[in-house]
Amino acid sequence: MVLGALLAALVNLGGTGKYFHWGFIQISAANLVVIILMVVVFVLAILLPFPKRKGDRQ
Amino acid sequence: MSTDTNIGAEPRGGGGPAHSSSESRQWTARMRHAAESAFPPDQLLPDRQPAYMASWIYVFGVLTVVSLAWVIITGCVLAIMGPTWWHVSSTGHFVNSLHLWSVECFFFFMVIHLWGKFFMAAWRGNRRLTWATGVISFLVSVAAAFTGYVSQTNFDSQWISTQAKDGINSTGAGALWNVLNFGQMLMWHIVLLPIGVALIAGLHVLLVRRHGIVPPFELGDHHAESAAATPVAAEEPA
Numbered sequence: 001m002v003l004g005a006l007l008a009a010l011v012n013l014g015g016t017g018k019y020f021h022w023g024f025i026q027i028s029a030a031n032l033v034v035i036i037l038m039v040v041v042f043v044l045a046i047l048l049p050f051p052k053r054k055g056d057r058q
Numbered sequence: 059m060s061t062d063t064n065i066g067a068e069p070r071g072g073g074g075p076a077h078s079s080s081e082s083r084q085w086t087a088r089m090r091h092a093a094e095s096a097f098p099p100d101q102l103l104p105d106r107q108p109a110y111m112a113s114w115i116y117v118f119g120v121l122t123v124v125s126l127a128w129v130i131i132t133g134c135v136l137a138i139m140g141p142t143w144w145h146v147s148s149t150g151h152f153v154n155s156l157h158l159w160s161v162e163c164f165f166f167f168m169v170i171h172l173w174g175k176f177f178m179a180a181w182r183g184n185r186r187l188t189w190a191t192g193v194i195s196f197l198v199s200v201a202a203a204f205t206g207y208v209s210q211t212n213f214d215s216q217w218i219s220t221q222a223k224d225g226i227n228s229t230g231a232g233a234l235w236n237v238l239n240f241g242q243m244l245m246w247h248i249v250l251l252p253i254g255v256a257l258i259a260g261l262h263v264l265l266v267r268r269h270g271i272v273p274p275f276e277l278g279d280h281h282a283e284s285a286a287a288t289p290v291a292a293e294e295p296a
């Protein structure tokens with residue numbers, strides 16, 4: 001319950017959705033956040049070293 | 059199954075495998091031999107992988123499969139209990155949210171998997187069908203997710219279906235595929251499209267097992283020449 005309330009306090013989901021406009025491009029803040037997160041996770045997946053177990057051959 | 063040439067023959071079971079010429083012509087035998095040839099057990103469920111697979115970017119395919127499993131499991135629970143349950147009870151809300159967020163994770167991981175495979179040119183090495191089944195399963199998944207949004211039985215689904223009908227009708231598909239027909243959309247969502255996604259994704263995984271993970275790009279001639287021209291400062295210890 002406490003965790004749920006804390007997470008809910010981060011973003012107000014009760015109101016009207018926020019949208020961004022660049023010329024003919026229109027995207028909701030929620031979708032933009034998801035796309036940015038995907039790009040960040042993609043870059044991290046390429047850059048971060050994968051853990052190796054002892055005895056693993058190269 | 060057997061022809062009359064087998065009548066009176068001793069039953070199999072104690073004498074080990076027996077393959078007669080008539081048996082090998084049966085479609086069951088031919089299918090069995092083809093399956094054994096295409097998917098040897100150690101290739102179907104391997105316990106070792108190439109060293110180049112030790113990268114986080116190779117994790118997103120299996121994350122997508124796990125998310126799909128959660129989508130199907132939670133969807134089965136929702137189908138058993140029904141709309142009143144998922145709208146009213148707190149447990150129903152929870153399972154409904156699990157279904158939604160497993161779909162979100164499914165697409166999140168699938169898109170990163172797609173980006174990774176695109177930049178690896180994962181269709182190389184006779185893997186065109188693997189790439190194609192991945193693309194098709196992505197497109198069928200989009201349709202499955204869309205029919206899910208219009209099957210929620212709430213104001214959100216009403217809004218989405220009334221907005222979508224004009225777009226679908228403009229393509230001409232509305233004559234067969236009516237997004238305002240709740241029963242039709244629900245049947246597509248819980249029967250046809252899940253079967254399609256599961257079959258195509260299953261074929262995709264089998265093809266990955268058949269052809270293996272795509273290796274990284276080899277160094278081109280230009281890079282190889284540059285590397286050869288670069289003086290080596292010190293030999294690595296043997």
